[in-house]
Amino acid sequence: xxxxxxEEHLYLGFSHQHRDCIFPLHTSISLFLLSYCDxxxxxVFLVPSDEGVDDRFVTKNLPDDxxxxxxxxxxxxxxxxxxxxxxxxVKDGKFxxxxxxxxxxxxxxxxxxxxxxxxxxxxxxxxxxxxxxxxAEVSQWTRLCEISIxxxxxxxxxxxxxxxxxxxxxxxxxxxxLGEPVRxxxxxxxxxxxxxxxxxxxxxxxxxxxxxxxxxxxxxxMHEHPLPSLELSIAFSKLLVQEASDAINREAPHxxxxxxxxxxxxxxxxxxxxxFTLADIVLLPCIHQFLVSSKKQGRNPVNLPLISSWYxxxxxxxxxxxxxxKCHMELLQLPELTSAPKEQLQDFSSIPDELEEENEDSxxxxxxxxxxSKLMENGIEAKFSPHPCPSWTLDWTNxxxxxxxxxxxxxxxxxxRKQQQLNNLVAAVTKLAKPGDVIVDxxxxxxxxxxxxxxxxxxxxxVLIENKELSLMRAKDRSDELGLNNIWFIQSNLDYFNGSxxxxxxxHACGVAxxxxxxxxxxxxxxxxxxxxxxGFIQNTMKFKYPQSHQFKEILSYKEHMILCRFADxxxxxxxPERKLIGKQCMGLVDLDRAWAAEEHNYSVQVTSMEPESCxxxxxxxxxxxx
Numbered sequence: 001x002x003x004x005x006x007e008e009h010l011y012l013g014f015s016h017q018h019r020d021c022i023f024p025l026h027t028s029i030s031l032f033l034l035s036y037c038d039x040x041x042x043x044v045f046l047v048p049s050d051e052g053v054d055d056r057f058v059t060k061n062l063p064d065d066x067x068x069x070x071x072x073x074x075x076x077x078x079x080x081x082x083x084x085x086x087x088x089x090v091k092d093g094k095f096x097x098x099x100x101x102x103x104x105x106x107x108x109x110x111x112x113x114x115x116x117x118x119x120x121x122x123x124x125x126x127x128x129x130x131x132x133x134x135x136a137e138v139s140q141w142t143r144l145c146e147i148s149i150x151x152x153x154x155x156x157x158x159x160x161x162x163x164x165x166x167x168x169x170x171x172x173x174x175x176x177x178l179g180e181p182v183r184x185x186x187x188x189x190x191x192x193x194x195x196x197x198x199x200x201x202x203x204x205x206x207x208x209x210x211x212x213x214x215x216x217x218x219x220x221x222m223h224e225h226p227l228p229s230l231e232l233s234i235a236f237s238k239l240l241v242q243e244a245s246d247a248i249n250r251e252a253p254h255x256x257x258x259x260x261x262x263x264x265x266x267x268x269x270x271x272x273x274x275x276f277t278l279a280d281i282v283l284l285p286c287i288h289q290f291l292v293s294s295k296k297q298g299r300n301p302v303n304l305p306l307i308s309s310w311y312x313x314x315x316x317x318x319x320x321x322x323x324x325x326k327c328h329m330e331l332l333q334l335p336e337l338t339s340a341p342k343e344q345l346q347d348f349s350s351i352p353d354e355l356e357e358e359n360e361d362s363x364x365x366x367x368x369x370x371x372x373s374k375l376m377e378n379g380i381e382a383k384f385s386p387h388p389c390p391s392w393t394l395d396w397t398n399x400x401x402x403x404x405x406x407x408x409x410x411x412x413x414x415x416x417r418k419q420q421q422l423n424n425l426v427a428a429v430t431k432l433a434k435p436g437d438v439i440v441d442x443x444x445x446x447x448x449x450x451x452x453x454x455x456x457x458x459x460x461x462x463v464l465i466e467n468k469e470l471s472l473m474r475a476k477d478r479s480d481e482l483g484l485n486n487i488w489f490i491q492s493n494l495d496y497f498n499g500s501x502x503x504x505x506x507x508h509a510c511g512v513a514x515x516x517x518x519x520x521x522x523x524x525x526x527x528x529x530x531x532x533x534x535x536g537f538i539q540n541t542m543k544f545k546y547p548q549s550h551q552f553k554e555i556l557s558y559k560e561h562m563i564l565c566r567f568a569d570x571x572x573x574x575x576x577p578e579r580k581l582i583g584k585q586c587m588g589l590v591d592l593d594r595a596w597a598a599e600e601h602n603y604s605v606q607v608t609s610m611e612p613e614s615c616x617x618x619x620x621x622x623x624x625x626x627x
Contacts, residue, residue, distance in 0.1 A: 007041070007042070007043055007091060008041070008042050008043070008088050008089065008090055008091070008110070009042065009043050009045060009077075009088065009089050009091070010030070010042040010043065010044045010045065010086065010087075010088050010103070010107075011045045011047055011071070011076060011080055011085055011086060011087045011088070011089070012026075012027040012030055012031070012044065012045065012046055012047065012085055012086050013026065013027055013046075013047050013049065013085040013086070014027060014046045014047060014048045014049065015048075015049045015050075018157055018158075018289075019289075019292070020327075020328045020329055020330065021157075021285070021289050021329075022062070023154060024150070024154065025150040025153060025154055025285060025286055025289070026085070026086055026100045026150060027046075027085075027086065028285045028289075028327070029100065029104070029150070029281070029282050029285050029286070030086050030100070030103065030104065030107075031062065031063055031066070031327055032281065032284070032285050032323055032324075032327050032329075033104055033107055033108075033278075033281050034063065034066060034107065035063045035065075035066070035322075035323035035326040035327055036121075036281060036319055036320065036323040037107060037108065037111040037118070037121050039107055039110070039111045040066075041110050041111065041114055042088065042107070042110075043069070044066060044067070044068045044069065045068070045069050045070070045071045046062075046068055046069070046070050046071070047071055047072070047073055047076065047085060048070065048072070049073075051072055063326040063327050064326055065326060066326075077089050077093045077096075078093070079093060079094070079096045079463075079488045079490065080096055080098075081499070082463070082490070082497060082498065082499025082500075083096060083098035083099075083490060083492060083496055083497060083498065083499070084098060084099065084495075084496040084497075084498060085098070086098070086099075086100060086103045087099075087103065088103050088106055088107075094476070094479075094487065094488055094489060095472075095476055095488075095489045095491075096488065096489070096490045096491070096492075097469075097490075097491045097492065098490060098491070098492035098496045098497070099146075099492045099493055099495075099496035100146050100150075100282070101132040101133070101135075101136070101142060101145075101146050101278075101282075101493075102467070102491055102492055102493070102496075104132070104278055104281070104282070105125065105131075105132065105133065105278065106469075108121055108122065108124050108125055108278065109122075109125075120318075120319075123275070123276075123277075124276070124277055124278040124281065125277070125278060126272060126275065126277040126278070126279075127275075131272065131277045131278045131279055132145060132146065132278055132279060132282070135467050135493035135494075136493060136495065137493055137494065137495060137512070137513075137516060137541070137543070138512065138541070141177075141272075141279075143542070144170065144173060144174065144177070145271075145279050145282045145283060146282065148170040148173075149170050149171065149174060149283065149286050149287075150286050151170075152168040152169070152170035152171060153168070153171075153286045153287075153289055153290045155168065156168055156290060156293065157289060157290075157293050166299065166303075167303060167304065168290075171287075171290060171304070171307070172303075172304075174271075174283070174287075174307060175303075175304050175306050175307050177268075177271075178268045178271070178306035178307065178310060179268070179306055180268075181266060181267075182266035182267065182268055182273040182274060183266075183273070268306070268310070269313065270310065270313070270314070271283055271310065276314070276317055280310075280314055280317075284311075284314055284320070285327075285329065287307060287310075287311055288311070288324075288329055288331065288332070291308075291311065291332055291334070292330075292332065295332065300335075301334065308334045308335075311332075311334060312333070312334055315331055367563075367567070368563050368564060368567040368582060368586055369582075371556065371560045371563050371564055372564075372582075372585065372586070372589070374555060374556070374560070375555060375556070375589065378555050380551065380552075380555070380589070380592070381585075381589075382584075382585045382586075382587075382588025382589050382592060383588065383592060383607065384588060384607055384608055384609055385606040385607060385608045386608065387424075387608050387609065387610075387611050388427070388428065388431065388606075388608070388623070389427045389428075389431070390611040391611075392423060392427035392430075393423045393427075394419070394422070394423055394426060394452070394456070396419055399455070400455075400481075400482060402451070402478045402481040402482050403451060403452055403455050403478075403482065404419065405418040405419060405422065405446075405448045406418075406419075417614075417615045417616060418448060420610070420611075420612060420615035421507060421508075421531065421610060421615050421616055422448060422449060422452055422507070423611075424531075424610040424611060424615075424621055425449055425505055425507055425529055425531065425621070426449070426452055426453060426456065428529040428621070428623050429453060429457075429503055429505055429529050430456075430457070432503055432527050432529070432623075432625070433457060433460055433502070433503060434502075435459035435460065436459065436460070436461075437460045437461075437501075437502040437503060438460070438461045438462075438463065438499070438500065438501040438502050438503075439453055439457070439460050439461070439462050439463070439501065439502065439503045439504075439505060440462075440463045440465060440497070440499075440501045440503070440504050440505070440520075440526075441453065441462065441463065441464045441465065441505050441506070442465050442494060442504055442505070442506040442509060442513075442516075442517045442520070443465070443466060443494075443506050443507075443508075443509045443510070443513050443517070444464035444465060444466045444471075444472070444475065445466060445468070445471045445475075445507075446471050446474045446475050446478075447464050447471075447472070447474070447475025447476075447478060447479070448507065449505055449506075449507050450462050450463075450464040450475065450487065450505075451475060451478055451479060451482070451484070451487070453505070454479070454484045454486050454487040455482060455484065457486075458486055459486075460486065461486050461487075461488070462486060462487045462488070463487075463488045463489075463490060463497075463499070463501065464487065464488070464489050464490065465490045465492060465494065465497055466489075466490075466491060467491065467492065467493055468491075469491055472489050472491050475489060476489050494513070494516050494517070494520060495516075497520070500524055501524055501526050502526050502527065503526055503527045503528070503529070504517055504520060504521040504524070504526050504527070504528040504529075504530075505528070505529045505530070506528075506529075506530045506531070507531050508531055508532070508533035508534075508616075508618060509530060509531075509532060509533060510533050510534040510537060511533075511534045511535070511536075511537030511538050511539075512537065512538055512539070512541055512544055514530055514532040514533075514594070515538075515544050515548070515594065516543075516544075517530055518530065518594065518597075518598055518624070519543075521624065522598065522601045522603070525626045526626070527623070527624060527625045527626065528622075528623070528624045529621065529622075529623050529624075530621070530622055530624075531610065531616075531618065531619075531620060531621045532587075532590075532591060532594075532618065532620060533618045534569065534618075535564075535565045535566075535568035535569050535586070535587060535590055535618075536565055536566050536568070536569035538562070538565040538590070539562065539565075540558060545558075546558060546561045546562070546565075546593075547561040547593045548593055548594060548596075548597035549592075549593045549594075549595075549596035549597040549599075549600065550596070550600065551593075551596055552593040552596070561590075561593070564586045564589050564590050565586075565590055567582060567583055567586040568583055568586035568587040568589075568590050569583070570582070570583040570586075571583035571584060571587065571617040571618065572617050573617060580617075583617075587618070587620050588607065588620065591607045591620050591622055592607060594622070595607050595622055595624070598624050602626060602627050603624045603625065603626055603627060604624070604625050604627050605622055605623070605624040605625075606622060606623050607620060607621075607622045608620075608621055608622070608623070609621070
């Protein structure tokens with residue numbers, strides 16, 4: 001084990017306790033993962049929502065071997081006060097990770113870095129280490145695990161039995177998910193093996209991990225299961241550090257010739273498919289509390305056979321029962337249920353019906369001219385305001401190398417274009433900012449915008465928010481080289497930042513991210529300077545419906561607005577001048593809809609083109625000021 005691991009502080013919220021559970025459930029989940037990983041690398045703080053809470057009451061159901069400290073919210077590092085908990089902060093207080101998935105993934109990575117023998121812990125991150133990596137704003141699965149189910153269970157536990165429904169819709173949605181066919185890397189080979197076993201009528205020997213898995217010197221217990229258990233064999237062989245191929249024999253020639261469409265689907269073993277991942281760790285404390293409460297109310301989970309089977313299966317994972325014991329979770333033993341009442345699940349799809357229909361309708365064939373003509377007939381055309389300071393530029397030659405975007409691996413031409421883009425945004429922010437302002441660089445990437453602002457505006461506090469850890473670490477390295485003291489780094493999804501600020505800025509925020517940044521700025525009554533990107537990725541989500549403004553809604557359907565978005569992406573340099581002109585007009589119309597939507601919230605918004613326009617195919621920029 002490595003000794004030189006810098007101490008980090010982990011802050012967890014505390015609202016109340018319910019039986020053996022600490023609320024919010026995000027805290028119980030975090031504590032459960034710490035116990036499962038046997039991780040002692042963090043100094044753990046509980047942050048009670050009620051300042052007058054009794055210390056002994058707070059610490060009653062904490063893991064036995066974990067030292068936890070109490071701290072009031074006003075004592076938190078300032079950067080943490082701007083974030084939702086859980087949050088992790090490095091000792092210098094400049095770099096914060098916030099939000100459940102980001103924090104849990106960090107705990108896993110730090111555990112493995114400190115002790116590389118814990119490969120089972122690293123495996124929790126799944127194939128290509130992407131488990132729960134996509135942010136909840138765009139990933140329905142992350143949203144279900146990270147937000148929807150914890151909130152649904154909390155609501156279920158705090159509602160009186162007379163008032164609460166039998167099963168919350170989000171729990172039924174998980175049941176439905178567990179019944180969907182599994183898609184995994186190389187699943188074609190596994191599905192052929194499953195077909196071969198079905199035709200042969202064979203049985204599969206499946207390792208049974210028992211109470212706490214295998215013990216040293218003891219043979220692995222093997223049980224025979226009927227045909228559908230090939231998935232179990234593969235899943236548990238991985239847990240026993242065997243190659244999955246050990247569980248798969250070479251298929252017969254007639255099986256190899258079978259069309260992929262004719263192969264049997266794979267069944268779920270764990271939440272994300274065949275393998276035990278972080279998603280199972282997140283869901284277990286939630287589903288456990290739901291099942292315990294249901295049992296106390298005299299309700300049997302007869303309509304949740306897949307969740308019940310999953311709950312029992314997770315208990316066979318080495319270390320799960322031990323971690324549950326540390327966290328005072330008395331896991332239940334449930335009767336085996338056989339079939340799901342599909343009529344009870346069919347109304348709870350992973351996507352709301354109207355959203356699913358609209359997104360399906362977005363796959364269209366046709367050009368933008370009819371839609372543009374329709375808008376023109378109603379007096380709507382792309383409008384671009386004059387650039388507020390077209391000739392303004394930073395003196396790049398006299399700035400330290402670490403300030404320039406060319407410091408990275410960019411080519412000289414690309415670095416020049418990036419400098420030109422930064423000239424536009426920094427000029428606009430400079431006109432808006434005053435000493436003492438907090439400026440937030442949303443979707444900051446490697447910090448090109450934020451670092452320039454922090455260096456050139458030392459009297460302002462700059463906050464970089466980015467979901468990708470490596471990008472943010474590169475930004476921090478550049479900041480450290482410059483010795484900047486007016487900059488913070490927050491690795492989180494946008495929804496986990498709730499601090500107050502004066503100006504929001506984003507360079508090439510992708511698709512819906514632009515609208516998320518505008519939403520944050522409107523909530524904070526902050527000015528914004530934004531250059532959008534990836535218009536083709538815009539689509540209806542749980543939070544946003546398009547078009548957004550009253551004027552556009554009266555004229556265009558969702559499908560027609562999507563036509564504008566798709567063609568707004570056709571501005572690449574290699575396209576013909578006519579195609580690029582249409583693309584530019586579509587960009588202007590999409591951003592006009594955004595500008596008018598913001599003006600409905602009492603903002604003055606101007607859409608302009610960056611100078612020179614050749615600095616980027618996505619050269620729109622809009623500046624919004626609260627009125």
